[in-house]
Each structure stands twice: as structure tokens, then as C-alpha cells.
Amino acid sequence: MRRTIPALVLAAVLLLVGCGSTAALTPSAAGPSAEKSLILATTTSTQDSGLLDELLPQFTRDSGWQVKTLAVGSGQAIELGRRGEADVLLVHSPAAEQAFVAEGTAGQRRLVMHNDFVLVGPGSDPAGIRGLDSVGAVAKIAAARALFVSRGDDSGTHAREKDLWKKAGITPEGSWYQATGQGMGATLRVASEKAGYTLSDRATYLAQRDTLALDVLSEGDPGLLNVYHVIEMTTKAGERVQPGGAQAFADWIVSPTVQQQVGEFGRATFGQPLFTPDAGKDEAGLGA
Template sequence: MLVSMIRHVLAAVAALVMVAGCGTDQAAAPSADRELILATTTSTQDSGLLDELLPAFTKDTGWRVKPLAVGSGQALELGRRGEADALLVHSPEAEVKFVAEGSAGQRRLVMHNDFVLVGPSADPAGIKGVPAVEAMKKIASGSAGFVSRGDDSGTHAREKQLWQQAGIKPAGSWYRSTGQGMGATLRVAAETSAYTLTDRATYLTQKPALDVLNEGDKALLNIYHVIEMTKKAGERVQPDGAKAFADWMVGAKAQQMIGDFGDGKLFVPDAGKDEATLGS
């Protein structure tokens, strides 16, 4: 229902644009049948990256994009139900399982940045400079406050991996789950002087009153892929739009824009690289 309403509204808007533009060069103008839904992570939205990329993609291809910014788990579910045409996500293990189900097309490497553990400058758990898994143990053993996204996102998936590697099942008054995106979770952590795991791009753009206390561990690598959906997921899926978006994201222009975004400090473009070499 939601997807149908979105497509209807986008079609109406595109039609109005086409009427208003009569008599001008419409070669690259989006049309009512060239609209795709992108299910992506809140980090690509909260960092501002989508605001840079999507208008350029539309200008180059004529495809209009409606982004749905959710956790990676929710984005994969939208793809599974045929309610998105393309996915831009950062939960590699879940992505591999998803593609193996058979309803998705290509999955391609786009970019990476990293996760960081942030917290109050006083660092009551003493996590600064220790390996990431050891940092999680210190937070739990000292019952220092920790705020989790708790939303089945790629960030939440990585947090759960770290707790598992530390042999800890977090629970108790010191552990809080927001069920919200990265920006909201950072605000809660800052307001309660707690620790949290965040992607670096959102941290740098949101600038919460928290310090980066743990970084650089390969366990904190944050890798993004673009996934094309196919008609196997549902008849509403637009494979042509999905392929156009994926091709553009791994193309030279988008990769340059990704590398330049945020003065080159937020994301590293990776199209065509060997994923196994990232972070080494």
C-alpha cells in the first residue's frame, strides 16, 4: 500500500513537471514511468550523501528516485517483498544470505568507511586505544551506559557481532535500545553521557557531544554494497531502474563524488576493488 501510494504521487509530480516543461529540451527529464524506489540506510541520509548523489543520478539518467531510509535489515525486507527496486546497504553477512535467496540480482561493492565507538570525554570504562572487542568487555564489566540502535540496521548487526565476540549478552539498566536511526541514537547517547557504536560519517556530520574513543580496528570496517532487485521479488520491481542506479553508483562520476564528499573524510569509493583488501 505504501509503495503504491509513493509511486502514484511520484507519477503525478513527474507529469506536472513534464507539462510545465513543454517547449523545452526534455531529453534528460524524468518521466512517470522512470521512477524507482531506493531502500537504503539512515547513515546515507543522515550524512547528507544522498542529497549529493540522487539529483546527479536523476540528471544523468532521467530516473527519479524515492529514497526510503531505514535500517539495513528493513531495507533487505523491503527488497524481499518487492517494495524496492534497488538497495544500498551495509550489512554484508545479511546481504550474502539475502542474495542467495534468489530474488535479487547483482550485489556490487560501492564504498566503505568505518564504525567508531564514541562516548563521554571522561571515558569511565577506559576503552580508549584498546581493541574493539576488549572495549565492549570493559563497557559491560563497568556497567557503563551504552545506547544501541536496536533496529536491525547494519550498525546494530555489527554491534551484536562485537558483543558476541566478547562473549557478552548485554542486558540491564546500563544497556538501552532506541529502536531508531543513527542520528537519534547519537543524541540519546550524548544526552545520557553513554557509549554507542556509530558510523564515522554520521558522527562527523551530526557532531554530538561525544568523543571518538575507539577506532581503527578492522572489526570496525563498514562496507556498503548496492543490490539490484528483480521481478522474482514482485511484479512492481523495475529491474531497468535498479540496473541504471547500480551501474551509476559504481561508475566513475558517482565514485568521484563519493570520494570528494565531506572533503574526502567520510567515505572511500571502492568500486572494482578486491573487498578482501579493504581496511588492510
């Protein structure tokens, strides 16, 4: 049976493609090798950072599975899994993931890696947040009514941003608070063009830093840890789900060889790795 991509998701992915994403759109049942083709629903940060461009061709060589990628927000990726429209998820919204797995249609959820979130903004820093903790920083942005650009897309990044506003006791609203409804790379570009602040995962910021007029102004807060998990889907979510492909991908990405690659990714280009490999670690130590 041919698996189709819903119109709303297709529109979102086409928007991401227009903003530089290389997410593939072909349904998993297309082509002569459909039995070895799976759909990976993942956050835009793994796409925008370039990590998937490095890893996925190797996965195909190692396993024979072709991967069709849907790079959307973590909330959208989880919804694709819930509807049986993705075979495996790579996401970074722990609370939403835990609630989803508890529903009973997903298989294993395994720790893969982490990096962190950073608050970025113009070097002139009109709100004066440089060096503050994350909650204090968003409070000063709101007090100054300085432009804040939100993803507003139900992603893991958006969830963390909303948590910061909640901790600061602020409901962000007004002309100073703007949502793009787009992925991380596109949101960073909007913030740069408008000289605004935004919350970004460090990997996507570093991957695009040379094209942005944005500096890291608040970082290192323990509350800004950004943890990624891989979640295998099962046929309980839908008869078209391919659990064999899901397990093959999940086993592969947590394997020692690939975890080493994850830990080296970005070092040559940026002088630091963009992700820290975590497979097999105690999640409690990461707050995941």
C-alpha cells in the same frame, strides 16, 4: 498498479523524519512520471551523513529517474527488497546481504564504498575504553555497567554491534543497556544527551559531531570496517519492481565519475572524506 508502503515501514519512516531524516514517502507509482520513478531502500547512515542529498539530484539529472528514498536499517531495507517493495538497495550488512542474494530474487550485488565504525562516548570516558580495541572496549563498558545506547533496529550497525558483544562473550542486558529502535543520527543524539557510549559509522558521527557531546574513543580496529553494496532487485521479488531503474542507479553509482564524487564527499567540510570509493576493487581485500 499503485505501490503502497506498509504501515509498519511507514511508521518507522515517519519516526525518522521526526528525527531529521528527509526520506521521501510517496509511492513509486504516484504522479505523472511514474514510469521514471524508483524506490531506493537504504541505511540511515547514507541519509544522515548527507551523501544522498548530494548524489540523488545529480542521478535524476543524469538519468531522468526520480528517486523515492526509504532510509531505514539495512535489515529493513533488505526486507523491503524481499517483498518487492523497493527497486534497489544500498546497504551495509554483508552477511545478511549475501544470504539475501542467495535466495534468488535479487540481481547483481556490487561493491560501492566503505568507511568504518567507531565507538564514541563522553569525553570523561567513565568505563576507561579510550584507545582499546573494539572487543576490549565493549567488555569494559559492560564490566563498568556504563550506559550503552544501541540502535536495536536490525541495521548493519546493530548487526556489527551484536558481533562485538558475541566476540566479547557478553550478553548485554540490564538498565545500562538501552535500545532506541531508531537510526544512527537519532541514536547518537540520545547517547549524547544521556552521556552514554554507542557504535556509529564514522560518516554520520562526523556529520553531526558539532552538535554532540561525544568523542571517538575506540577506532582503527580492522573488525570495524563498514562496507556498502548496491543490490538490484528483479521482478522475481514482485511484478511492481522496476529492474531498469535499479540497473540505472547501480550502474551510475559505481561509475568512475560518481565514485570520484563519493571519494571527495566531506573533504571540504570535515577535512577528510567520509567514504572511500571501492567499485571494481577486490572484495576479499575488504573482508566484504
